[in-house]
Amino acid sequence: MAEPTNGSQIPETKYITLVSRDGFEFVVPREATKISPAITGMLDPLNNFKEAQTARCTFEEINGIVLEKVAEYFQYWYRNKDQEDVADLEIPPEICLEVLMAADFLGLT
Amino acid sequence: MLSGKINNAKPGPRIRPPRRVMTGGTSEFETLWQMLKSSFCDIHNKNASALAFEQLYRAAYKIVLKKKGSVLWQQVTEFETEWFSAKVMPIIKTLITAKTINAALGEVSEVSATERRNLGEKFLKGLRDTWEEHQTAMNMITDILMYMDRTMVTDARKPSIFTSSIGLYRDNVLLANPTEHGAEYKVCALVNAVIIDMINMERRGDVIDRSLIRSICAMLENLHQTDEEKDDERLYLVVFEPHYIEESRKFYANEAQIMLQKQNCGAWLRHAEQRLKEEEDRCKTTLSTRSSVGITEVVEQELVIRHLDEFLSLDRTGLGAMIDNDKRDDLSILYRLLLRVDSKLPHLKAAISKRVLESGLEIEKAVGNMDLSTVSNQKDGEEAKASSAPKTGSAAAQQATSSALKWVQDVLDLRKRFRMMLQVCFDNNSIIESALAKSFADFVNLFPRASEFISLYIDAYMKKGTRGSENVEPVLEEAIVLINHIQDRDLFERYYQKHLARRLLNSKSESTELEKWFINAMKQQVGTHFTAKFEGMFKDMSVSQDLRTNYKEYIAGLEGKIEPPASSYKKIELAINVLTSNNWPADSMGRNQGDGDNNDVIFPEDIQKLQNSFLKYYSNGRNGRVLTWVPSVGTAEIKCIFPKLKESGPLSKERRYDLTVSTYGMIVIMLFNDIPDDEWLSFEEIKERTNIPANDLHRALVGITIPPKSRILLKEPNTKSIKPGNKFCFNSSFVSKTIKIKAPTVNPSRVESREERKKTEDKNNETRANACSAALVRIMKQRKELTHTLLTGEVMAQLSSRFCPDIPIIKQQIDGLITKEYLERMDIGGVPGYKYLA
Numbered sequence: 004m005a006e007p008t009n010g011s012q013i014p015e016t017k018y019i020t021l022v023s024r025d026g027f028e029f030v031v032p033r034e035a036t037k038i039s040p041a042i043t044g045m046l047d048p049l050n051n052f053k054e055a056q057t058a059r060c061t062f063e064e065i066n067g068i069v070l071e072k073v074a075e076y077f078q079y080w081y082r083n084k085d086q087e088d089v090a091d092l093e094i095p096p097e098i099c100l101e102v103l104m105a106a107d108f109l110g111l112t
Numbered sequence: 113m114l115s116g117k118i119n120n121a122k123p124g125p126r127i128r129p130p131r132r133v134m135t136g137g138t139s140e141f142e143t144l145w146q147m148l149k150s151s152f153c154d155i156h157n158k159n160a161s162a163l164a165f166e167q168l169y170r171a172a173y174k175i176v177l178k179k180k181g182s183v184l185w186q187q188v189t190e191f192e193t194e195w196f197s198a199k200v201m202p203i204i205k206t207l208i209t210a211k212t213i214n215a216a217l218g219e220v221s222e223v224s225a226t227e228r229r230n231l232g233e234k235f236l237k238g239l240r241d242t243w244e245e246h247q248t249a250m251n252m253i254t255d256i257l258m259y260m261d262r263t264m265v266t267d268a269r270k271p272s273i274f275t276s277s278i279g280l281y282r283d284n285v286l287l288a289n290p291t292e293h294g295a296e297y298k299v300c301a302l303v304n305a306v307i308i309d310m311i312n313m314e315r316r317g318d319v320i321d322r323s324l325i326r327s328i329c330a331m332l333e334n335l336h337q338t339d340e341e342k343d344d345e346r347l348y349l350v351v352f353e354p355h356y357i358e359e360s361r362k363f364y365a366n367e368a369q370i371m372l373q374k375q376n377c378g379a380w381l382r383h384a385e386q387r388l389k390e391e392e393d394r395c396k397t398t399l400s401t402r403s404s405v406g407i408t409e410v411v412e413q414e415l416v417i418r419h420l421d422e423f424l425s426l427d428r429t430g431l432g433a434m435i436d437n438d439k440r441d442d443l444s445i446l447y448r449l450l451l452r453v454d455s456k457l458p459h460l461k462a463a464i465s466k467r468v469l470e471s472g473l474e475i476e477k478a479v480g481n482m483d484l485s486t487v488s489n490q491k492d493g494e495e496a497k498a499s500s501a502p503k504t505g506s507a508a509a510q511q512a513t514s515s516a517l518k519w520v521q522d523v524l525d526l527r528k529r530f531r532m533m534l535q536v537c538f539d540n541n542s543i544i545e546s547a548l549a550k551s552f553a554d555f556v557n558l559f560p561r562a563s564e565f566i567s568l569y570i571d572a573y574m575k576k577g578t579r580g581s582e583n584v585e586p587v588l589e590e591a592i593v594l595i596n597h598i599q600d601r602d603l604f605e606r607y608y609q610k611h612l613a614r615r616l617l618n619s620k621s622e623s624t625e626l627e628k629w630f631i632n633a634m635k636q637q638v639g640t641h642f643t644a645k646f647e648g649m650f651k652d653m654s655v656s657q658d659l660r661t662n663y664k665e666y667i668a669g670l671e672g673k674i675e676p677p678a679s680s681y682k683k684i685e686l687a688i689n690v691l692t693s694n695n696w697p698a699d700s701m702g703r704n705q706g707d708g709d710n711n712d713v714i715f716p717e718d719i720q721k722l723q724n725s726f727l728k729y730y731s732n733g734r735n736g737r738v739l740t741w742v743p744s745v746g747t748a749e750i751k752c753i754f755p756k757l758k759e760s761g762p763l764s765k766e767r768r769y770d771l772t773v774s775t776y777g778m779i780v781i782m783l784f785n786d787i788p789d790d791e792w793l794s795f796e797e798i799k800e801r802t803n804i805p806a807n808d809l810h811r812a813l814v815g816i817t818i819p820p821k822s823r824i825l826l827k828e829p830n831t832k833s834i835k836p837g838n839k840f841c842f843n844s845s846f847v848s849k850t851i852k853i854k855a856p857t858v859n860p861s862r863v864e865s866r867e868e869r870k871k872t873e874d875k876n877n878e879t880r881a882n883a884c885s886a887a888l889v890r891i892m893k894q895r896k897e898l899t900h901t902l903l904t905g906e907v908m909a910q911l912s913s914r915f916c917p918d919i920p921i922i923k924q925q926i927d928g929l930i931t932k933e934y935l936e937r938m939d940i941g942g943v944p945g946y947k948y949l950a
Contacts, residue, residue, distance in 0.1 A: 044255030045165040049248070052165035061166060108173060110258060 015048065018077055019058045027067030029074035033058075035081035038108040064108070067100045073109070141180050146188055148256070152188075156195060165256065166631045173259045181260050185270060188257065192277050196284035200242050204285060204299065207238040225313060229320065232306040236324050241305065243281065243331045250277045262368045271339040279339045282347065286335070300347070302356045303328065306629050311356075311394065313362060313403030329400050348400055355407050356399070360391075364414035372419055377429035381445040384415045388449070412453045420450075424463050432470070435533070443537035446459045447544075457543050464530075464544060465551035471526050472555030478520040496861050512894040513568060516561070520569035524590050527552060543786040553597035561869070563604035566594050571611040574627060587629055594635050600915040601642060602883075603876050609645060610697040616653055617689065617745045624650075641914065656689040659730075665690070666729050686722055690730070690739070713743055716782040744808055746775035750782075752824065752847050755789070769848055771824065773855040776804050776812035781824055786840040792828060792839040810834055815855040821848065822855040877921070884917055889934060892948040897938065899945035 019036060021029045027032055036042040045054045054060045062070060076092060083089040106112070148171055151163050175184045254261065254274040260914050264270045271279070286300040307328065310320045326768065332348035364387070371380045388411050395404040424431040434442050450460045538544045556562045570591050573584045598604050615621040628650060635643040663686065727739060754767040773781065779802050783793070793801075799809055813834050816824045824846060826841040887910045891903065896907070905924050911917045926946065929935045938947045 040258055041169055044258055045169070045256065050165070050252045051161055051253055052163050052252075053161065054165050056161065063162075063166065064170060108170075108259075110262070 016058045018044065019060065021070055022059060022061040023064055023065055023067040023070040025067050027070060031074050031077050035077040036082050038077065038084075039049060039111055041108065041110045053087060062105075065105050066101075068098055069105050072098060072102050073105055075105075078110075129251065133419070141178065141183070144175055145184065147171055148184075149187075149191060152191060152249075152253055152766050155252050156199070156245070158245075160252060168256045169259065172257050174259050176263055181263050181267075182270075183259070184260055185273065188253070188273060189276060189280065189378075192280050193284060196280065196717065200285060201288060202245070203238060207235045208299075208302065219772065223316065228309060229318070232310055233321055233324060234327050235302070235306060237287075239299075240324065240327050240331070242285065242841070244327075247278070250274055253277070271341075275339050275341060278335060280336045286347070293671075300332075300351050303332075304352055308356055311398070312359070312748050314394070314398075315363065315390075320398075325398050329398070333400055333402070335653060346402075349402065353403055356403065357410055359888050360407055360410045361414055364411055365418075368419050372422060375426055375429065377431070377434065378439060378442045380423050381442050381449065384411070384449055386413050387446050388452070408452070412449075417453055417459070418451050420459050421447060424459075432467055435467055435529075438529075438533075439880075440533070440537050443533060447538045447541070451541075461543060463546040465547050465554075468526070468530060468548060468551035469555050469558075469742055470559070472523070472552070474524040475519060476555070476559050477527065478522070479515050483504045483712060513572075516565040516568045517572055518548060519559075519565050520594070522553075523594065524587075527590070527593070545795070549597070552594075553599065556594060556597045557599045562594075563600060564607045564869070564872075565599055566598070567604060567607035567611050568589060568810060570608070570616065570630070574615060574622055574630070578618045584626070585629070587628075589633065592630075592633055593636065596637055600876075601913070602871075602879060604646065605875055605914075606697065606872065607693075607881075609649070612646060612649060613697050613745075615841045616649060618747070640849075645695045646647075648692055652691045652695060653689065656691075659690060660687055663726060663729055667725075686726060687760065688726060689744075693740075712740070713776075713779065713803065715741075715743075716779060716785075717875065719779075719782075741831060743775035743779070743804075746774050748773055748778035750778055752781070755844055757845055767847065768851070769846075770852045772853065772856065773824075774801075774812050776808050777816050777855055779804065780809070780812055780815065784825070789842050789844045792841045794839050795834065795836050798840065813840070819855070822853050824855070832925070880915060881912065881921055881925055882912060882923055885929065887911055888922070888925055888929060892935060892946065896948050897940060897945060899940050899943045903946060 005105060015033065017033060018030050019033050021036075023029075033046070036046070042060060044050065045052060045060055046058070048055050065073070072094060079092045116806075148168060151160075151168050154160055154163060172184065175181065180245070211785060238677040251274070254272070254277075257273050261272050265272050267303075286303070287298050289298055307325055314320045329348060329352070332352050333346050336342060337345040337347060337350050367387075371383060374380070374885065388408060391411055392404055395401050427433070431438075431446075434446075447457075447460065452458050486497070530552075534540060534544055534548060556576050570588060573588060573591075595601075595604060612627070615627075621627055631643050631646045633651070634646075723741060730739060731737065740869045748897060750771050750773065752771050754769070756764065756766045758764050771781070780798060783798065785799055787793070794807070795813070798804075798813075799806060802809070804812065812825075813825070816822055817827045817840065818832060823843055825840045826843045827834070828841070884907060887907045888903070891910070892907050903926075904919065907922055908917055926935065930937065930946075931950055936947045936949050937944055
C-alpha cells in the first residue's frame with residue numbers, strides 16, 4: 004500500500020526478543036506473539052517503528068517474573084493453538100494480578 | 113486462560129498488588145499528549161523510524177487508564193482536522209487549476225484531450241498520494257491508539273479512530289470546496305468528472321492510466337458516507353456510480369445512433385459484444401466490480417435493446433438476411449447478447465417466429481404460383497377429360513402433385529435449417545425451440561392444404577417405384593414432425609386414410625414393413641387413437657389374406673362334390689379384401705356416393721355365382737355380418753380372345769391377351785360377351801344394363817376405349833372424350849404387342865381439384881360436427897348442468913387433440929341438441945348455461 008517509512012526494509016526474523024523492565028530477555032518465535040495485537044502492531048514492518056527494526060521489544064512496565072510468564076504463555080498458545088483439550092497453564096497465585104494487568108496491556112483478551 | 117491452584121494445607125502465598133500506575137493528573141495528560149502529538153507529526157511526515165512503539169502505546173494506555181480516553185479521542189480528531197487544512201488541502205489546491213475545472217466540468221471544451229488527460233492525471237495522482245499517505249499514517253496511529261480504541265469502541269460506542277480519521281479525509285478533502293471564490297463544487301465532483309472523461313477517452317481508443325483510476329476508485333470504495341460504514345453507503349456507490357452510469361448511458365445512446373446510421377447489423381452485433389466485454393474488463397481493471405452489473409445493463413439497454421427491432425429489421429443485414437445467408441457467427445452473438453438481457457428471449461423469439469412465418473408464406477406463395485397455373489390448367493384438364501383428353505388432366509395433376517411435394521420438401525428443408533441454427537447458434541435453447549415449433553405449426557396450419565400435401569408426400573415415398581430403395585425412414589421421420597404440427601389432425605387422418613387405402617387396395621405399397629413402421633412411429637408421436645383406423649386397415653388386409661387362402665382351399669375341397677357351377681369357380685379366382693367399413697375412407701367404400709343408384713350394380717352371371725359362393729363361405733360361422741360389394745376399387749384380370757379376322761397380317765390369327773381392368777371395366781367388357789361382335793351399345797344402354805354409376809362408368813369406359821394400347825372397345829364418334837349418347841362396340845380387330853395389357857384404371861394419388869377438396873372439407877366438417885355433438889352429449893351427461901363458457905371450453909379441450917373446433921360449429925351443435933331436446937337452456941348464477949335432459 005505505501006512505501007516503507009524507512010528505505011531499508013529489515014527482513015523479518017524468526018525470533019524476537021522481549022525485554023523486561025529489569026533487563027531480563029526472553030526470545031520467542033515471532034509467530035507466537037501474533038496473539039497480542041499490541042506486539043503485532045509494534046513489530047509491523049509497514050509501521051516500521053524502532054521495535055520492528057531491531058526485533059526487540061522493551062516493556063518498561065513489566066518485570067522479569069511476569070514477562071517470563073507472558074513469554075511462557077506465548078509459547079503455550081503457539082504450541083496448542085490448533086489443539087483441543089489442552090491442560091491449563093499454571094500461574095502462581097502470587098503473580099496472578101500482575102500477569103492479568105500485563106495481559107490487558109498487551110491486548111490478550 | 114489464567115488459572116491458579118491454591119494449596120489449602122499451607123497458608124496461601126500472598127498475592128502481590130500491581131504497581132500503581134494511576135498517578136498524576138491533568139498535567140500528566142498534557143505531557144503524554146504532547147509526546148503523542150509530536151510523534152503523530154513525525155508519522156505524518158514519514159519520520160517514524162526513530163519512535164519506540166512501546167513508549168507511545170504505553171502513553172495512550174496510561175491516558176486511558178486515567179479515564180481520559182474520550183479526551184484523547186477528541187484531541188486526535190482535532191489534530192487530524194488541523195493537519196488536513198494546514199498540510200493536505202494546499203497540495204490539492206495547487207493541482208486544481210481553472211483549466212482542470214474547465215476541462216473536467218466541460219463548460220468550455222477548448223482544452224485538447226491530451227492536455228485534459230495530463231491535467232486530470234496530475235490531479236488524480238496528487239489525490240491518490242495524499243490518500244495513501246493519510247492511510248499509512250492512520251494505520252500507524254491506530255496501532256498506537258489500540259488500547260484507546262478498544263475501550264472507546266466498546267464503552268463509548270464511538271467509531272474506531274481509523275474509521276473516523278478516514279471519515280475526516282472524506283469531510284475535509286473530498287467534500288471540501290477547494291476554491292475560495294466562484295463556482296460551487298466539491299473535490300469529489302471534480303474527481304467524478306475527470307474519471308468519466310478518462311473512461312470516455314479509453315472508450316474512444318486512447319490509453320489511460322488504469323491503475324491510477326483503480327486506486328482512486330478503491331479509495332471511494334473504502335470511504336463511506338457516514339462513519340457507520342454501511343455497505344451500501346460507500347462513496348463509490350453513492351457519489352461516483354450514479355454519475356458514471358448516467359454518463360455512460362449518454363455515451364452509448366450516442367454510439368447506438370452512429371451504429372444505426374451504418375446500417376450493418378453484423379457489425380453492430382460484434383461491436384455490442386465487444387463493448388460488453390470491454391466494460392466487464394474495465395470494471396475489473398479500472399473501476400470496481402461493483403459496477404459491472406449496472407454498466408452492463410446500460411450497454412445492454414442502450415446499445416442492444418433500444419434499437420434491437422430497428423437493427424433486426426434492416427433490409428440487407430438484418431435478422432432475415434442473417435438467417436438467409438446462414439450467418440451463424442452473427443446469430444450466435446445475437447443469441448448470447450439477448451440471453452444476457454432476458455433469459456426468456458422475447459425479442460429473439462418474436463423475430464425468429466416472424467421470420468419462420470415469412471419463410472413459410474414464401475414457400476406457400478411459390479407453390480401457390482405453381483399451383484395457380486395448374487389449377488387453371490386442371491380446370492381445362494377436367495373439361496378436356498370430360499371431352500376425352502385425360503392426358504392433359506393427368507399432366508396437370510402431376511404438376512400439382514409435384515408442387516405439393518415441393519411444398520412439403522421446402523417446409524422440411526426450412527425446418528432443417530432452423531433446427532441446425534438452433535443447435536449451432538442458439539445452444540438448443542428450449543424457448544427458441546418451442547417458438548420454432550409453434551411458428552412452424554402456425555404457418556403449416558395457415559396453409560389450408562397442408563394435411564393433404566403432407567399425406568401426398570408420404571404417399572410418394574411409400575408408393576412402389578417412386579423412389580428407389582434409398583433410405584426413406586429419416587425422411588419420413590421428419591414428415592411425422594410435420595404431422596405433429598398439424599392442428600386439424602382429423603383432416604390429415606382422412607387424407608392419409610384415403611391414400612393408404614389406395615396403396616393397399618391397389619397393392620402399390622413399396623413395403624408393408626415400412627408402412628407399419630411409419631404407422632407405429634406416428635402412434636408414438638401423435639397418439640394411439642390417431643392411428644387406430646390405419647392399424648385396422650392393415651388388420652383387414654392380413655385377415656383378408658387368410659380368408660383368401662382358406663376360401664381357395666374350400667373351393668378345392670368342393671371340387672368334385674358339387675356339380676356344374678363349380679366349374680365356373682375354378683375359372684375365376686377371387687382375391688377379396690374384406691374391409692371393416694369404419695376403418696376405411698368412405699368414398700373408397702362406395703358409400704356416400706350420393707348418386708343413390710350405386711347399391712345394386714348388376715354383375716355378370718358368372719361373377720354373381722362367385723359372389724354367392726363366397727358369401728356362403730363367409731357367412732359360415734360369421735352370423736350377422738353383412739357384406740357389401742365395392743366394385744369401384746376392385747380390379748379384374750380377364751383373358752380376352754380376339755377372333756381371327758384376316759388371312760394375313762397381325763389379324764391373321766386368334767389373339768389371346770390378359771387384360772387388367774377395373775371391376776367396372778370388366779363388367780362392361782363382359783357385357784359385350786353376350787352380344788354379337790358388331791352390335792353397338794350406347795352409354796345409356798350400358799348404364800342401364802349394368803347399373804354402374806355414371807361417374808364410374810365414365811371412368812371405366814375411358815380406360816378401355818381411349819388409350820390405343822388398351823382400346824378394347826370402339827367408340828362412335830371416335831373423339832377423345834366420352835359423352836352421354838356415345839356408342840360403343842367390341843373392337844374385334846384389337847392388336848397389341850404385349851400379352852399383358854393394363855388398362856389405365858386408377859387415378860394416381862394426386863392433388864385434389866378444387867371441387868374435390870371442397871367435398872373432402874365438407875365431409876370433414878360433417879364429421880367434426882358429429883364429433884362436437886358427441887362430445888357435448890358426453891360432457892353434459894356427466895355434468896348435468898354447465899355454463900356456456902365452461903361447456904365450450906371442455907369441448908375444445910376434448911377435441912383439440914384431433915382438430916381445433918370452431919366456436920360456430922359448437923354453437924350450432926348445441927342448438928341442434930336443444931331442438932332434439934337433449935339440452936335445455938338455463939341460467940346458472942346469472943350466466944347462460946345448459947341443463948342435460950333425459
